[in-house]
Amino acid sequence: MEKEELKQELLKQLSDNVISFEEDKVVEAAKKVVEEGFNAYDAIMNGLAAGMVIVGELYDKHEYFVPELLMCADALYAGLDILKPHIKPEDLGESAKGQVVIGTVQGDVHDIGKNIIKMMFEVAGFTVHDLGRDVPLEKFVEEQMRTDSDIVALSAMMTTTMMGMKKVVEMIKERNPNVAIMLGGAPVTKDVTELFGADGYAKSAGNAVQEAIKMIGRLREMQTK
């Protein structure tokens, strides 16, 4: 029982210190998790990721902003670095084994939003293939084929470059209709997503975070069931 209390305490510390972006304290707690031999995957999902869900909520309410969000992410990554090597393969259920191709489309060099989403996918246990920014449209198709990824996430910050997303959706769907395509970025709307024939949409960098966090939330639910 005492052991269980300590575990809950550590999970809370991981979560709280991600929220208050205290990297050192996250590291401390993560090391303790490993020392005590607690389940690393559990600590990631119910500690680090749980904290990030709350960060996402604060961001959505505009109480947290990009700087705080990224500092929280730094704290989360610091914990992740320690815990990741200790994940047991059997802990990774089917749900967390996805692969994602992500990038900012051709003509667009903005990638802050994309980087945030990338982190979210990584935390959720996805294998992320980051193509970077100003990515030639064909490259998304090639990379999806090469890696056989389940999800392709496209980002654009400008209305002008957003138009390129349509072409990517067409090219991918033509070859592999079972790939889920997610669009994000400031100019993207629900209409655009439907018009372009994509599967999912995140309204802005903020909502994309929210979306990704929801995904993590769903993963956690599935895992606890």
Place this chain on the structure above:
Amino acid sequence: MADTDKAKIIFQPSGRRGEVEKGVTIIEASRQLGVDIESLCGEKKVCGKCTIRIEEGFFEKYSIQSSKKHGGEWLVEEEKFINKEQREAGYRLGCCARVEGDLLVFVPEESRAGKQVVSKAARDINIEWNPAVEYYYVEVSEPTIQEPTGDLERILEALNQKYGLKNLDIDYLTLQDLSNQLRKGKWRVTVAIWMDKEILQVLPGKTKDYYGIAVDVGTTTVAAYLCNIATMEVVDTVSMMNPQCKYGEDVMSRITYHMMHQDGLAKMSADIVMGLNSLVKQACEATHPPKKVKKNGSDKEETITPEQDIHYLCLDPTDIIDMTIVGNTAMHHILLKLNPEYVGMAPFPPAVHKSMDIKARDLDIQINKSVYVHILPNEAGFVGADNVGVLIAEEPYKKDEMQLIIDIGTNGELVLGNKKKLISSSCATGPALEGAQLTFGMRAAPGAIERIKIDPDSHEVDYKVIGRDTWKTYSKSEEMQTKGICGSGILDLFAELYRSGVILKSGRFNPNQKNSRFRKNSDNNQPEFVIAWANETTIGKDIVITQKDVRQIQLAKGALYCGCKLMMRRLGIDKVEKVKVAGAFGTHVDREKALIMGLFPDCEIEKIISIGNAAGDGARAALLNREKREEANWVSRNVEYIELTVEKDFQQQFVEAMQIPHMKDQFDHLKGIVPDEILNQ
């Protein structure tokens, strides 16, 4: 017989009416009928500025049956801006509601694109007189049986003899009029010659004064300076909203409009040409004696006789003999009908860098038909002829001191350097600093809050609106007639929110608030701060700044600050000797507030200078001095353009710069201006 594919639509209070194709959005219908409804986001259904109300019932006066049902399907996007009650009352977003039957549409005051108060007055800058168009007076001998040489050849010979001008050409339309003018002037004429190359105009007799116009085509505002080229004086400054604003507030939404509509480019080009023509006309009309004026509030219009000692120039658009235009690269391309699509995508190449001389008649610009319009050169996709204008007005490339020039607009442009090296860059500030995109942002029109003070002890707010000199403290609530907050007010507000401790360094509202002005919005649970209570406004609701608004401003100011810092790093300097702030609202930037909010890195307040509409000054310089045109071409290719977003640590720098005034950088010059406990958070 009624056409069933069309529906009647009437807009109130303007009373404009007409028939439109069924299925178009209300915004599109308003555009067709010449009604200006705000559309800041370019109809992407995200700004909520185009809220309108559909009236219900049969209206005898117009004999139409208007119904909410005629407004098409309700869209989820509208829920964000219109609550249940408003929806019941017929409120819709103009970009979502579609005309599916006859409609009577009321455009609320906030949604109307109001008349903007612009202060783009001409600044006194030193320009050397060497205009592209010069007037030459010649007398020629009458032809005789013995010497029957042609009219043109006689003039050419005289110009050669008297002024040494050789190999002159003549505009074809000018030639058509030549013989008449020569005889009208009894063989004495004044000849306008462009760049010592081409005759543009022949006037009978001797004329000394002649006129030109210099124009700055901004994304939001167009300003023009009517100048007497002979004396270099500015006769008048006129300005207007860019008529393209109806297609969206920023450059990107204009480019997208072109990409989405086959005739988009032609439409937008025609709009700005029409705008330029009306500006020219407006400037010329102001040189005539006033015809009719209203006397002391009486309804009767009376003609007054001009006072004896006032000399009216009585100019006509055809008297305009030279024209220069600056504008950002997208405005430049749209005006000239050059495809702007590629300017909107990395690596953002413009269709052309070099300056252009195009006959006014080819552009449908209604000034003298034979003259050229000189379009200044572009530096890069996001640093256009407007920035070249700033450069030739300020001439940082001739100075030893290290200058940082910031041109704040919908797109921020930065120049840093001295005579050894000059670099430029741009950053997407968005329209937040101009008041757009914020919950209660508006243009600089009457009723817009332009100055704000917040008491650090009580968090009480005092403010002043455009069109009223008395501050709130000394006025009755109902006298304020407040409508929103404009660009210069935003700067004041942001700096004051921080200085008084209402918001923290991070931009988050301080949890320890001292006043009921801070609250959580009951609809969306978001924190907000009341600037003006509903009874002080004409819109019937509290004017607030929300946490989201603060974030928008942080993004914009962060982009500028980060740009300045990365450019300074590129040149290996940690401080500049002068910061010059230009832009539409550059004329009334409070330098102290600009430093407090962290628009740029710390520097002595005395070194910050507001230079107003420097782009327009550059256009004027090019009008009055042809060497400036050469200089512009040279400088446009010798400023090194830097794409900041690809810098390795751009993200980190941008993020740090979003805090107020900055996450890490010291602001020694704010000591004593901002309380220590605020500054050292």
